[in-house]
Amino acid sequence: MSESTPSTGASSLLRVAVGILAQDGKVFVTRRFPDSHQGGKWEFPGGKIEPGENTLSALKRELREELGIEVQDARAYMQVRHEYHDRHVLLDVWRISRYQGTPHGREGQEAKWLSCAELPQLDFPEADRPILRRLWLPPLYLISDSRRFGKDGFLAPLECALKAGARLVQLREPHMPPDEFEDYARLIAGLCHRHGAQLLLNAEPEWVSRCDADGAHLNGKRLAQYASRPLDDHFWIGASCHNAEELHQAERVGADFAVLSPVSPTSSHPGAAPLGWEAFSRMCADVNLPVYALGGMRVQDLARARQAGAQGLAMVSQIWGANSIEQAVTALSSN
Incomplete structure (x- = not known):
């Protein structure tokens, strides 16, 4: 999930499209690169919504780039606002109901399927806590x-x-x-x-x-x-x-x-x-x-x-x- 610092300053709202892929009682998660914001932590895949881009388009683009899949159908799931010390993020979370391809860490990031009971055992960013709770x-x-x-x-x-x-x-x-x-x-x-x-x-x-x-x-x-x-x-x-x-x-x-x-x-x-x-x-x-x-x-x-x-x-x-x-x-x- 790309969360680069907004050019307008740390107080600007960073909008992020997030995808929940669930299958057979498990959810697909990836691990952030060590040198990124919240580096080394696990996350639900997705990335920054570019100016002029709608959420679903951003989600499809990010999951194609990150996971190598083509999202065919998705529905809005929840939104989460969170303030870190250096940025304010809005996670626009969607549940993926249909896609083509096999999700994998296309950019070399660690990735795996986990049950909802296993997810809390991993280290996630604070902004992801409400998502974990809802999935549970x-x-x-x-x-x-x-x-x-x-x-x-x-x-x-x-x-x-x-x-x-x-x-x-x-x-x-x-x-x-x-x-x-x-x-x-x-x-x-x-x-x-x-x-x-x-x-x-x-x-x-x-x-x-x-x-x-x-x-x-x-x-x-x-x-x-x-x-x-x-x-x-x-x-x-x-x-x-x-x-x-x-x-x-x-x-x-x-x-x-x-x-x-x-x-x-x-x-x-x-x-x-x-x-x-x-x-x-x-x-x-x-x-x-x-x-x-x-x-x-x-x-x-x-x-x-x-x-x-x-x-x-x-x-x-x-x-x-x-x-x-x-x-x-x-x-x-x-x-």
């Missing part, structure tokens, strides 16, 4: 329900889900007093971490560190309070949304993902009018943010959700009430 996001976002099972009783189904492959959990227990929630959060965080899962707290963001959690999930009230991201990039930020305005607010505060609900009728909110898949799809397309579908979701809805632009499903009652939690989680986590 699983198709299933679990939301706790200890009120139904009891605090101790909920541990067994949660551990079943974690053993089956669940990797992202929200602890949402609004009925618990603060002290009780804090103690329970530490317990659940330990259980999640033993199975390689991440835990987000539906609580004040400052609780995250003291509970050893991995991030915060902002409900509608908390989401409206913030003008910027309430935690640094080492933590996750999720957001609950019910309309386009709240989705845009989640985008403005720098949330890593949003949950949009209710998509279908749900027994937990019987008076809420469902959005339906058409409205859900329209809202997803209007934000540069991964969105999970919530509300009346069933295991068999994953394919429909993805067709509508969802990252995956967020689930509460249907997943914990499944006859076999292991089978349900395995089916979702393997997609």
Whole structure:
């Protein structure tokens, strides 16, 4: 990825086209030359957008030069702004869906295919961190329900889900007093971490560190309070949304993902009018943010959700009430 210093000075915005090539659960990455900016680090291939050049044209040119492939089809995936000490970059990231040729380090750079689980083990530039996080996001976002099972009783189904492959959990227990929630959060965080899962707290963001959690999930009230991201990039930020305005607010505060609900009728909110898949799809397309579908979701809805632009499903009652939690989680986590 060519990131030469802009001639107009270090404070100028450097626009970079970035391509995500994914195949059989793996992503193609390359290593920067030692004498380049962020030298020696790994990256997603791409390069600087020249004046007067549109992003897709730049992406096709860069991947032809760097990887020896001809991009035939690609879609916008996300944008990332980042300020280094010597430059301000905008990464315009596209997901490559069709190309000709075999990608390789055409300019002599090291290159390889890696799974999304392997990517964080490499040294990437700071600007690439949001891309890594989005690629890691699983198709299933679990939301706790200890009120139904009891605090101790909920541990067994949660551990079943974690053993089956669940990797992202929200602890949402609004009925618990603060002290009780804090103690329970530490317990659940330990259980999640033993199975390689991440835990987000539906609580004040400052609780995250003291509970050893991995991030915060902002409900509608908390989401409206913030003008910027309430935690640094080492933590996750999720957001609950019910309309386009709240989705845009989640985008403005720098949330890593949003949950949009209710998509279908749900027994937990019987008076809420469902959005339906058409409205859900329209809202997803209007934000540069991964969105999970919530509300009346069933295991068999994953394919429909993805067709509508969802990252995956967020689930509460249907997943914990499944006859076999292991089978349900395995089916979702393997997609």
